[in-house]
Amino acid sequence: MPLIEAARFGIEPNSEKDAIPALRAALTACRDTNASALAFEGGTYHFWPDRAFEKYAFISNNDEGLKRVAFLLRGKHHFRIDGRGAQFIFHGPMTPFLVEECRDLRIENLSIDYTRPFHSEGRILAVREDSVDLAIPEDYPFDIRNGVLVFVADIRHPSVPTTVKSGEILYPYGHLLAYDPERRETAYMVYDKYGVQSGIAAESIGPRQVRIQVPGVNASPGDTLVFAAAHRNDPGFVISKSSDIRLRNVRIHHVGGMGVIAQRSANISLDHLIVAPPNESRVISATADATHFTNCTGRIEIRDCIFENQMDDASNIHGLYGQVTRILGPNKLEVRLVHPQQAGLTFIEAGTRLEFSDHRTLEGFGECVVESVEYLNKEYSIVTTTEMLPASVLPRTVVADADANTAEVIIENCVIRNNRARGILLGSRGKMRITGNTFHTPGAALLFEGDANHWFEQAGVRDVVIRNNTFDNCNYGVWGDACIEVRSGIAEASRVASRYNRNITIEENVFRVFGTHPLVAIYSVSGLTFRKNSVELTHLYPPRKNDGHGWLDSSNCDRIQWEDPVEICGKRSLPDAHKVLVPVAEA
Amino acid sequence: MPLIEAARFGIEPNSEKDAIPALRAALTACRDTNASALAFEGGTYHFWPDRAFEKYAFISNNDEGLKRVAFLLRGKHHFRIDGRGAQFIFHGPMTPFLVEECRDLRIENLSIDYTRPFHSEGRILAVREDSVDLAIPEDYPFDIRNGVLVFVADIRHPSVPTTVKSGEILYPYGHLLAYDPERRETAYMVYDKYGVQSGIAAESIGPRQVRIQVPGVNASPGDTLVFAAAHRNDPGFVISKSSDIRLRNVRIHHVGGMGVIAQRSANISLDHLIVAPPNESRVISATADATHFTNCTGRIEIRDCIFENQMDDASNIHGLYGQVTRILGPNKLEVRLVHPQQAGLTFIEAGTRLEFSDHRTLEGFGECVVESVEYLNKEYSIVTTTEMLPASVLPRTVVADADANTAEVIIENCVIRNNRARGILLGSRGKMRITGNTFHTPGAALLFEGDANHWFEQAGVRDVVIRNNTFDNCNYGVWGDACIEVRSGIAEASRVASRYNRNITIEENVFRVFGTHPLVAIYSVSGLTFRKNSVELTHLYPPRKNDGHGWLDSSNCDRIQWEDPVEICGKRSLPDAHKVLVPVAEA
Structure with missing residues (x-):
């Protein structure tokens, strides 16, 4: 059970080269030697998506898809990644850590950032009923194309353009929100401007200055207007079907989704996890929740953490409801995962104890054990239960896994501030402190x-x-x-x-x-x-x-x-x- | 080996209900009884994506992705689908037929169309240097959102909107092209206007009339302007790793990609296949090539077909080149599938006879047999060969499977007309007639x-x-x-x-x-x-x-x-x- 030094594989700090090929070799060596840990030296490391691992992932409350992943950790037991202060910089769309079916894993002493954030920011010069004038800093490269504001990459992906694919990576926006640049928080009582996913008409009004034709933006001159990332494709740490996972002394300066998202996992500990922008030039850290826990069990401990300036809540601990869409027999029903960001989270399996709840009161009224499931696709399943369904199960009734979302939760000594929306959404059925x-x-x-x-x-x-x-x-x-x-x-x-x-x-x-x-x-x-x-x-x-x-x-x-x-x-x-x-x- | 009547499963002609659940049951019965055929009655059948099969597919020269599929045929041998004149109507994004690892399959006597085409069309009222005025028929629902032209669905997908997902299906456009509405063909000497994937600024100038702010559109008043579909997500018939596949008397009125795309398959016969718009109100049939063959072997026969008004070539028969990106040892190299619509087509396997070619002359200069392959992701592979690599293998050298793309090709008595671009791209190494x-x-x-x-x-x-x-x-x-x-x-x-x-x-x-x-x-x-x-x-x-x-x-x-x-x-x-x-x- 040796500790492997990343440097042995040519993963050198402060090198400009892509660390991915050497990292893949190091992770293979860790597996082959059953290593206890992979350790980096302090310094900066760069990761490009080109040669990274690839996996199609369904990630609760983030966007599914075929992801490029730097650290793909699957089926690893008793393993530790120690950054020793390493700064990991990612170039383009990729997911830093994806942990699946692991047990007893520790990730510590490292930070994460991206060269080009997934969101964009601009300083508001003027606000009118139907338009806003902005100055857009160089950190957020943009174009006006056929009269539409488009945020582009700092570097082009090395793909060859054809008539059918440009190979270009864009940074689409999904909604707008104004921030107070002095207080570095959402401006007083501002609300989100939604419905801009298809772009906004724009014209140039000066060097790096644009007028965007969008009505009803709730903001004032001097505010920072955030163009929220349209997608949540690249969360920082995805933890799936794993147990005893600990993040310690980790800084997430930016990610394209949630900071940490754990699903169907047990015993997650976050200790001195900091989600915060890297510096004053950005008002946003993670583009969605700092942390999020779906159908987790055992114990969730969050201690001595700072969650600031993320684009959504600091944490949300909840289970999953599937919606009954059809009753097919006395012990057979069709269930749909309705929310598109829950699709593919097939929490209903043979043996699952299903809890039925009324969709109006949310009160549970019965339980059944699942005998078998036929998955039609990521949304729909046909579920057969061992006993008769309760008579009050009807279309729109919801089902949950009665044994999931039961984690004991301890959130202690954390600082939560300046993010969009709420602090912690408390939804576990276990004890919460x-x-x-x-x-x-x-x-x-x-x-x-x-x-x-x-x-x-x-x-x-x-x-x-x-x-x-x-x-x-x-x-x-x-x-x-x-x-x-x-x-x-x-x-x-x-x-x-x-x-x-x-x-x-x-x-x-x-x-x-x-x-x-x-x-x-x-x-x-x-x-x-x-x-x-x-x-x-x-x-x-x-x-x-x-x-x-x-x-x-x-x-x-x-x-x-x-x-x-x-x-x-x-x-x-x-x-x-x-x-x-x-x-x-x-x- | 019975023939199964679809009607037995409640798949009724001229019913407005979703045929998918019954179709899935019928296909399961076909498998369980080892049926020889599934037969429909003449009439119209409707298919929605909601409960359809699902599969992540890499499809040559189309767009990869997690597809909803009506007829997902995998590992089927000696099977026939007879529409008996059935008209299959699809509602929303889905792939009609996906055939994988099948042998001796026949699909016949049916037609395919969609309620809302993946492309859109408008009649040109005026053309200026920087703008075009259009009247857009009701067949192509649209909106102007924040000053941007957006094509929308005829019906909303039954998803629940949230702040992070609208659940709405849009019909994005990738380029523009003008058609002569009298001749129903591309207007004389017009060229494509590219670079509109991020949308075009637009304003309403009358009922269903818009002015779009796009420079350099090559068109005249009276022309039909086609907004070409931005993606090729839903080709009509995808045939992958299969052999002895025959389409007979099939009409493709519309699909969101190529009509028929066969890859790594042998012995494909298209007989009385018609790719054509359903009526005069549409100037486009398939949104890409009518047919396309990648790395096919055996024999390709295309007889008595009509390919008209598709948005790209009538056929293209070719192999795949991977690009050598790094030489890693005397018998080890890194190969990249560069074209994004070839990614995931992992044609290099243990035993593949690789042909090396110079990227400038395209002339082959040597061969090696593959010993093993490590797939880094859909783009990159590390390939080890059994012998030393030829000395002239360098970065940018390309590799092909020397035994693929060898099909004998017979194209006889077909009519090819009024499509965008070319007729047939002849690229097989086998005899072509x-x-x-x-x-x-x-x-x-x-x-x-x-x-x-x-x-x-x-x-x-x-x-x-x-x-x-x-x-x-x-x-x-x-x-x-x-x-x-x-x-x-x-x-x-x-x-x-x-x-x-x-x-x-x-x-x-x-x-x-x-x-x-x-x-x-x-x-x-x-x-x-x-x-x-x-x-x-x-x-x-x-x-x-x-x-x-x-x-x-x-x-x-x-x-x-x-x-x-x-x-x-x-x-x-x-x-x-x-x-x-x-x-x-x-x-």
Whole structure:
């Protein structure tokens, strides 16, 4: 079980050459010698997609496809990759790490970045009803082609153009969002501009200056306008059907998708994982969630991490709902994975214990064990159960794996700030402990979601403790109305009948707020205890529109124990949010 | 070995419901009972992609991807599908037939069409230097989104939109080309407008009328402007690693790619195959070549077929060149499949007899047998040979499978007309017999190509007879300068040394021409006999710019026997080209 030095295979730091061929040789040697570890030296390494591994991957909440992968780790047990401070730079579309069917794997002491980000940014010069003027920095090469704004690569892929294929790599955009360049966060109360996937008409108005013909952009001159990546093709660390996977002291400066996405895996530990832009010139780190966990079991531990400036939530821990589309017999039904970014995640197998839930209340009403499955394609399956289906199983009923999404979750001492949208989406059925974290999120810091009509993410917590966290001026954006919030997809009329989320304790937290909007907004919850919390008023932002309705906004709940927060004033002298947190030291 | 009636499985003609679930059941029954045939009744059948088979396919000269497939036929032997006049209508992106590792298969008596074509068409109202005004028929639904012209579906895919996926199917365009709506052919001497894949800025100028901001469109008011499909995702019949495959009495009114593409297969017969638009409202049939054959062996027979209005050549019969990218040892090299639409066609396997050719002359200079191959990904392989590599193997040398692309080819009594570009690209190393066909193509009717720098299609004929064909006013477009032409990718300086194409006999043909441009334009040919041909002058089009240089344009050739064609005048009274040919009877 030797440790193999990457340098032995010619993988040299600070070389401009493509490390992929030597890396493939090193990984083969690791396999052949049953090595315990592969170690790099500190310094910079460059990776191109050309000769990288290739794999068609279905990745929850990211985009499926045939990926080029630098580190393709399959069936590896008891293995460690130690970067020793290495900086990995990727050139073009490729997935840094794809881990499949591994056990006891550790990846540590390295950072990830790309030469050309998957998103683009521009400085807003003017905003009109139907157009926006921008100055686009050189970091984001672009063209105007037939009157359409197109973001292009820093270098051309070495493909030969023909009349049918240009070989060119483009960087398409999917939506727009404005950022405050001083605070390096989403501008106050801005909302996303969607529907620009087919491009935007544009004209040049000066050197690297363009006018884009797009109505309804919610932004101000001076803001940074982000052209969000249209696809999530290249997440940073994909962990699939694996167990005991640990990331330690890893920095993700950029990826074209989520930072870490674990699916159908057990025992994931993230320790000193930092998701953050490499420097002040970029306002975006990962182009989607920093971390995400789908149908995971065992234990998820996230400790001492920083998640900032990613284009979506810091974390989302949930299961999968398949939709019943046809009843084919007393013990036979057709199930569809409706959300395109869940297609191919065939979580229903012979032996799976299926939990049925009503799509309106999200409440479970029965279980069956799967006898066999016929996969029609990545979306549709024909499922036969060992017993009769419950009579109330109907089209639009949803099914989940009753034994998945049960991970015990510990999120401790993390900093979550300046990203788009929310902090953590709490959806595991296992115990969840959220302690000692600091949140500065434009939307809800902690959200209870789950939905059976739109995102098809199974949630519905059973035992959550939220203790000793600082909610530091959250809710300066449109993605939520309270620091801690329920937004489960329960139809208005069904909320009275549903108790989808249960047993939530919120204690000993500090809420720094710039207005008197609710701290907690919930419905269809059974069991909420709010005690020993304090609240401090700041004036960091203008007040929200929902100010003055009390700290708690609840409906259709029971077993609520509410103890109003103690109002403090400068007793804990926290500086303003955008300066509060430890600066990200260089790797 | 029973014949199974599709109706037994509820596949009923003229029903509006999705035939896919019942078709899957019928195909399973065919497998389980070892049926000899599956037969339909005449009438219309509808197919949706939702529950169709799924397969990731690499398809030569089409686009790879995870396809939905109606008829997925794998490993079938001695089987027949008889449509008995059935009309198959496809709703949305899907591949009608994918045949893999089959032997002795017959598909007959059916037609194929789509509710919404993959391309779009519009009538030109005005053409300016920088813009074109169009009226777009209702058959081609479109939107202008943020000032960009977007072609949309006739129906929405039943997917649920989220902030990350709209679930909408779009119909992107890759280039523009003008058609003469009277003659239903490419307008005289127009050329393609490329570089519009990222969209075109547009504004509405009336009901279903748009002005598109695109410079340099070569067209006239009244022309039909075709927005060529950007991708070739859904060819009609994909035949892969199969043998003894016959299509008989099949009509392809439309497909999103090539009509028939056979790769690494043997003994393909196309008999009464018609590729043609369903009616006068569309000027395009298949969005790419009508037929195409890559690395095929045995015999290719194409008899009594009509190929008209497809968006590319009628046929192209060629091999594959891989490019040597690195020499890794005395018997080890790295090979790349450079053309993106050849990636994944891993034609190099243990035992393959590799032929090396110079990328400038295209002449072969040695052979080696493959001992083993390591596939890095769909593009790159590491190849080890049993013997030492020839010394002249260098980076940019190309390799082909010396035993593939050897099919004997018979193309007889076909009509090829009104498509974009050329007629038949003749590139098989086997005997080729082209007899009794009628060509009315805007480019060369018969082309000898092959190239090692751009398309990487192995060609270089050895024995071709072109007899008793009518070349009826070809060359009214820009895709060639003569009826029969060499355009092999041989560098100018290398032509003197190359004899890439050999032994071509052209006899007893009639050339109807509207000017005195060459009938035959060749270089680097050894052995050409031109005899007993006749030529008739017409006035169907204005003369070409290369008029008056003689009937033969040749350089760097040897063994040429040229007998000037006999000039005839009205002796064979052929009517004008666009009216000459038998109308396409309805299926």
